[in-house]
Amino acid sequence: MFNNIPEVKLGIVAVSRDCFPIELSKKRRINVVKACADKNIDIYEAQTIVENETDMLEAIDEVNKAGVNALVVYLGNFGPEGPETYLCKNFDGPCMYVAAAEETQEDLIDGRGDAYCGVLNASYNLGLKNLKAYIPEYPVGLPDEVADMIAEFENIARAIIGVKSLKIIGFGPRPYDFLACNAPIKPLFDLGVNVQENSELDLLASFNEHEGDPRIEAVAKEMADELGSGNNYPSLLTRLAQYEITLLDWAEANKGASKYVAFANKCWPAFQTQFGFCPCYVNSRLTSKGIPVACETDIYGALTEFIIACTTGIAPTLLDINNSVPKDMFEDNSDKFSGYTLKDTFMGFHCGNTACDLLTDYALKYQLIQKRNLEPELPEPNVSRGTLEGNIRPGDVTLFRLQSTAGGQLRSYIANAEIIDVDPKSFGSIAVFAVNEMGRFYRNVLINKQYPHHAGIAFKHAAKDLFEVVKYLGVTDIEWNRPAGCYYEGENPFA
Numbered sequence: 001m002f003n004n005i006p007e008v009k010l011g012i013v014a015v016s017r018d019c020f021p022i023e024l025s026k027k028r029r030i031n032v033v034k035a036c037a038d039k040n041i042d043i044y045e046a047q048t049i050v051e052n053e054t055d056m057l058e059a060i061d062e063v064n065k066a067g068v069n070a071l072v073v074y075l076g077n078f079g080p081e082g083p084e085t086y087l088c089k090n091f092d093g094p095c096m097y098v099a100a101a102e103e104t105q106e107d108l109i110d111g112r113g114d115a116y117c118g119v120l121n122a123s124y125n126l127g128l129k130n131l132k133a134y135i136p137e138y139p140v141g142l143p144d145e146v147a148d149m150i151a152e153f154e155n156i157a158r159a160i161i162g163v164k165s166l167k168i169i170g171f172g173p174r175p176y177d178f179l180a181c182n183a184p185i186k187p188l189f190d191l192g193v194n195v196q197e198n199s200e201l202d203l204l205a206s207f208n209e210h211e212g213d214p215r216i217e218a219v220a221k222e223m224a225d226e227l228g229s230g231n232n233y234p235s236l237l238t239r240l241a242q243y244e245i246t247l248l249d250w251a252e253a254n255k256g257a258s259k260y261v262a263f264a265n266k267c268w269p270a271f272q273t274q275f276g277f278c279p280c281y282v283n284s285r286l287t288s289k290g291i292p293v294a295c296e297t298d299i300y301g302a303l304t305e306f307i308i309a310c311t312t313g314i315a316p317t318l319l320d321i322n323n324s325v326p327k328d329m330f331e332d333n334s335d336k337f338s339g340y341t342l343k344d345t346f347m348g349f350h351c352g353n354t355a356c357d358l359l360t361d362y363a364l365k366y367q368l369i370q371k372r373n374l375e376p377e378l379p380e381p382n383v384s385r386g387t388l389e390g391n392i393r394p395g396d397v398t399l400f401r402l403q404s405t406a407g408g409q410l411r412s413y414i415a416n417a418e419i420i421d422v423d424p425k426s427f428g429s430i431a432v433f434a435v436n437e438m439g440r441f442y443r444n445v446l447i448n449k450q451y452p453h454h455a456g457i458a459f460k461h462a463a464k465d466l467f468e469v470v471k472y473l474g475v476t477d478i479e480w481n482r483p484a485g486c487y488y489e490g491e492n493p494f495a
Contacts, residue, residue: 002290004260005310006161008154011044011068013059013087017078017118018051024113025049025076028100028143032074032150035143041151044068049076056083060090068093070157072150073133075099075122077113085125088133094160094472096134096153097122101142116140134472152465159310159469164192166306167258169251172200172266174297180452181298183404191410191473193303194258200266204274207246216241223285226356230363233385236277240386243275244282251291262302263293267351272374278367278386280352284429288315288355294454295353300403304456308400311465315355317392317429317457319348321399321446325432333422343439347424347432348457352387354429358459362390368427392431394421398458399435400466402475403451411477412470413445416461441481444488449479 014029016022026049033045044066048059063071071091073084075098088095099115102108119139126133134156136149174182185195210216219241224231231237251261263286267279283293292305301318308316325345330337337345351367365388366381375382399415417435424430435441445451458466463480470478479488487493 002309002313004290005306006069006158006165006260008070008158008161009044009067010042010070010072010150010154010157011046011063011066012072012074012150013046013048013050013063014074014076015050015079015084015087016076017080020077020113021110022049022051024111025074028076028113029074031143032146035147036150039147039151041147041154043072043150050083050087051080053083053086056086056090059087063091069161070154071095072153073097074146075115075118077115078118079115079122081121081125084122085129085131088126088131089129094134094157096136096150097126097139098136098146098149099140101140101145103142132472132474134468155311155465156468156472159307160472162260162306162310163303163473165259166262166303167194167196167255167260168262168264168299168302169254170195170197170264170297170299171203172297174266178296181296181301181454183300183406184408185299186408187404187410188299188303194256195299196254200270200274203246203250203265206250207243207275210242210246210249213242213245215245219244223281227362227364232364236364236385239275239277240282243277243279244285247282247286247293260306261291262306263291264297264299264302265293265295266297267295268370269374272370272383276383278351278370278384280350280367280387281364282386283353284355284388287317287353288357290315292316292318293353294318295350296454298452298454300401301454301456304401307402307466307469308456308458308462311469312458312460312462314459315358316459317350317354317358318454319350319429319457320453321346321442321455322349322453323347329422329425329432333420336420336422337434340434340436341439344436345420345432345434346438346442347426347430348392348455349426349428349430352389352429354388354390354392356388358393359388359390359429360393362388365389365427387428389428391424392419392429394419394431395459396461397433398460398462398466400456400458400462401451401454402470405450409477410473410475411449411479412475413451413479414463414466415441415481416463435481437481437484440488440491444491445479448488448490
């Protein structure tokens with residue numbers, strides 16, 4: 001587990017309507033906790049059962065003393081509408097509401113809890129109080145089923161807790177010819193995210209102050225060990241290690257009241273000439289430690305990566321939705337594209353920011369585009385060195401982005417996808433992606449809704465959890481790759 005994302009401490013509080021047997025809620029709570037233990041889900045079992053507001057205050061005090069930061073409100077029976085929803089109001093963290101299913105036809109007199117009905121009234125009362133809570137798609141279940149819902153909630157809660165204690169540190173403005181990742185930062189503050197924007201000169205000054213740092217040798221050796229036979233530029237590792245230490249020290253010194261940090265750093269073109277290298281490999285290493293470093297001052301990209309890391313526990317990456325797959329490549333590998341059309345595919349690429357363990361092969365290389373731009377006359381690259389290049393490993397992935405419009409409205413897209421085991425035959429950190437109905441998604445979501453070219457990549461199918469995270473954060477404009485026959489707003493039905 002990363003050391004830059006929250007550790008979730010789950011707690012469960014049972015509630016009981018006073019005209020129902022309190023023992024029913026207690027017995028059912030005990031069974032849920034046992035089911036959690038059987039599934040290795042660690043959860044604090046509050047002994048207070050909430051029937052009224054006094055109980056509610058005692059339960060809040062109990063879970064707070066236990067260090068709980070994500071609360072499961074469990075309707076063992078119908079539940080008291082006011083007190084059970086004031087649990088959400090008074091608890092400083094994400095809450096989930098879930099209810100007990102009836103166990104057997106043999107016990108539907110004294111043993112009937114009516115929690116199925118109680119969830120309706122709980123949701124109504126949450127709305128009356130303008131409270132946010134996570135309610136699973138089908139929030140009523142037997143103990144094993146409730147335990148599975150709690151496991152899903154843990155991933156969602158980790159992201160919610162993290163976002164509200166995150167600081168995004170940016171270095172440098174966006175280049176004039178590259179405004180694609182620009183967006184208002186006010187919505188970030190609305191989410192609880194802090195933003196600290198700095199000059200590239202601040203970063204350069206700090207980098208220079210780290211020259212000769214006694215930690216550099218150990219970090220450079222760690223890099224050499226990690227790169228192995230892909231260490232094409234051994235002499236560069238000292239400067240890369242110096243830069244990595246600079247960013248880590250800056251994070252620690254500037255974290256302030258926040259608990260977690262992500263970076264959004266300008267990485268071209270002045271970076272190469274002033275620092276003497278490309279920062280991509282270092283970006284990949286920090287992201288693998290749970291500290292996302294988004295390229296090209298992409299502040300919303302940094303937030304996107306952080307949410308992915310919290311939700312999945314796997315290092316994310318940030319890629320350009322970059323180029324179409326050539327027709328001959330598609331046809332030559334038709335057996336690997338079963339079920340997809342050519343329009344369902346694209347190549348995801350970035351200069352070299354993807355963590356080593358997410359690549360099937362990797363090596364320290366130079367950035368070809370920057371070489372063309374900054375030092376075309378040199379026979380060998382110099383300041384354009386520092387990328388980590390390789391084919392990204394095939395398998396299940398999710399495309400995800402949380403973004404603000406120019407007018408300050410938060411929106412998001414999510415699509416489960418697949419990296420195809422086909423050699424992209426190109427440079428950078430790169431892969432061939434396939435997404436069902438990608439052509440329509442590209443036209444009607446990415447283009448119509450004016451998303452930037454950067455997509456966050458989660459290395460598993462995580463769309464279900466990511467959807468719940470952005471919904472909990474209050475995002476109402478959430479798009480996905482709709483199946484054939486299910487039209488987007490404004491899509492031409494005759495096309």
